[in-house]
Amino acid sequence: MLSDSQKTILFGLLFFSFIFYSFRLYDNRHTQSGSHNVLADNGKKIWQQKNCIACHQIYQLGGYLGPDLTNTYSVKGPEYIEAFLRSGTVVMPDFKLNRTEITALIAYLKQIDASGSSDPRTFTIKNNGMIEQDE
Ligand code: HEC
Structure with a gap:
């Protein structure tokens, strides 16, 4: 004791x-x-106001109508993103965003891209429910 x-x-x-x-x-x-990025912060606000997460995922969380956007910036580049934001597509609405809003959204997606990967590792879900990490 x-x-x-x-x-x-x-x-x-x-x-x-x-x-x-x-x-x-x-x-x-x-x-x-x-680094405190005011532009990216504005982009985040627009992202929330327009509810992009309803159709898109970040870090694989979100809606599933559109693709995951975590690494779109490094994989496809800012011009590619801008093209979607300018006019939308048949499925994705045109949000009538102005230049400043588009620049802010791209800055936000750039910051998200730098913060991680949407799919950090690959794994196999076995039929007994166990998860095995691939090499
Ligand atoms: C109603 C659902 C919906 C909403 C809301 C939406 N999107 Fe999309 N988005 C899509 C779909 C679906 C695609 C895939 C292109 C297609 O099939 O037309 C897409 C594609 C994209 C792409 C290209 C991604 C790639 O890898 O090809 C970007 C970037 C994008 N959206 C950004 C945004 C942003 C930013 C917002 C919010 C301002 C937003 N989207 C809101 C449905 C949506």
């Missing part, structure tokens, strides 16, 4: 770890530094 002084030391250590961890967790200064 622990003696009283050992308990006090242990309690002290846990208490200070708790305080330290809490400060670290809620101190968001480090997450807010780095």
